[in-house]
Amino acid sequence: MTPGQSAPQPTPQPAGSTPLKVAVLGAAGRMGATVCAAVEAAPDLELVARIDAGDDLAQVAAAGAQVAVDFTVPSVTEDNVHALIDLGVHAVVGTTGWTDESRGRLIAHLGRRAAEGTSVGVLIAPNFGLSAVLAMTFAAKAARYFESAEVIELHHPNKVDAPSGTATHTAHAIARSRAEAGLGASPDATESGWEARGADVDGVRVHAVRLRGLVAHEEILFGNEGEQLIIRQDSFDRVSFMPGVLLGIREVVSRPGLTVGLENVLDLS
Numbered sequence: 001m002t003p004g005q006s007a008p009q010p011t012p013q014p015a016g017s018t019p020l021k022v023a024v025l026g027a028a029g030r031m032g033a034t035v036c037a038a039v040e041a042a043p044d045l046e047l048v049a050r051i052d053a054g055d056d057l058a059q060v061a062a063a064g065a066q067v068a069v070d071f072t073v074p075s076v077t078e079d080n081v082h083a084l085i086d087l088g089v090h091a092v093v094g095t096t097g098w099t100d101e102s103r104g105r106l107i108a109h110l111g112r113r114a115a116e117g118t119s120v121g122v123l124i125a126p127n128f129g130l131s132a133v134l135a136m137t138f139a140a141k142a143a144r145y146f147e148s149a150e151v152i153e154l155h156h157p158n159k160v161d162a163p164s165g166t167a168t169h170t171a172h173a174i175a176r177s178r179a180e181a182g183l184g185a186s187p188d189a190t191e192s193g194w195e196a197r198g199a200d201v202d203g204v205r206v207h208a209v210r211l212r213g214l215v216a217h218e219e220i221l222f223g224n225e226g227e228q229l230i231i232r233q234d235s236f237d238r239v240s241f242m243p244g245v246l247l248g249i250r251e252v253v254s255r256p257g258l259t260v261g262l263e264n265v266l267d268l269s
Contacts, residue, residue: 023049023065026072038242096165126165128244135233140173144181146222154217162208175202
């Protein structure tokens with residue numbers, strides 16, 4: 001959180017209620033530190049453990065954490081979440097890099113734990129920014145009405161994966177909407193230089209920009225003959241993600257199994 005910025009507004013805590021105990025994985029990172037500050041500022045939550053690289057995840061359970069928030073790196077996040085499931089701790093995950101296969105392994109693990117009598121919830125959100133979630137939701141609704149669709153994501157140069165999880169999630173949603181509407185591939189006469197056309201995510205082209213000074217931004221472009229729709233979302237500071245993170249922490253304890261996308265815990269019907 002930068003000087004002059006206010007902390008996320010806390011949710012009032014009902015009189016006599018016990019704060020939800022929270023651990024943060026990747027607590028020394030920029031996002032992790034911001035999450036720690038947000039949890040500490042929320043009267044209905046209690047930060048009980050800060051976990052960093054090399055720390056034993058058994059500390060999460062030893063501290064009595066009911067929910068752990070993972071903002072680590074793609075190379076370790078799956079192992080972290082499996083360990084949390086074994087510990088019986090709910091997980092809110094902002095680390096990207098998840099695939100259908102890795103999510104499938106989580107579903108199977110959660111199913112085994114449920115059969116053993118331990119109900120654990122895992123929420124994986126490609127983006128916790130409310131503006132980003134709304135942009136993705138609007139894009140999925142608009143996709144069926146346009147012949148062409150492409151996505152541009154713009155991030156700081158320290159981001160280790162491309163395209164971003166947000167852009168990939170957006171492209172998958174666009175592709176599903178187009179398929180349900182019976183639309184074919186977007187028109188494209190390219191014959192050479194395909195490397196300049198971005199990643200192909202379910203038939204939707206996704207372009208990644210890495211530029212100093214950026215935080216997290218996305219443009220979703222739709223086109224028909226004679227018209228264009230652009231949906232743009234900008235996150236200028238990591239504090240903007242905190243209302244979504246806190247919502248995820250509060251919601252995951254009552255949502256057993258795997259939930260993918262913050263839009264699934266928001267009332268966006």
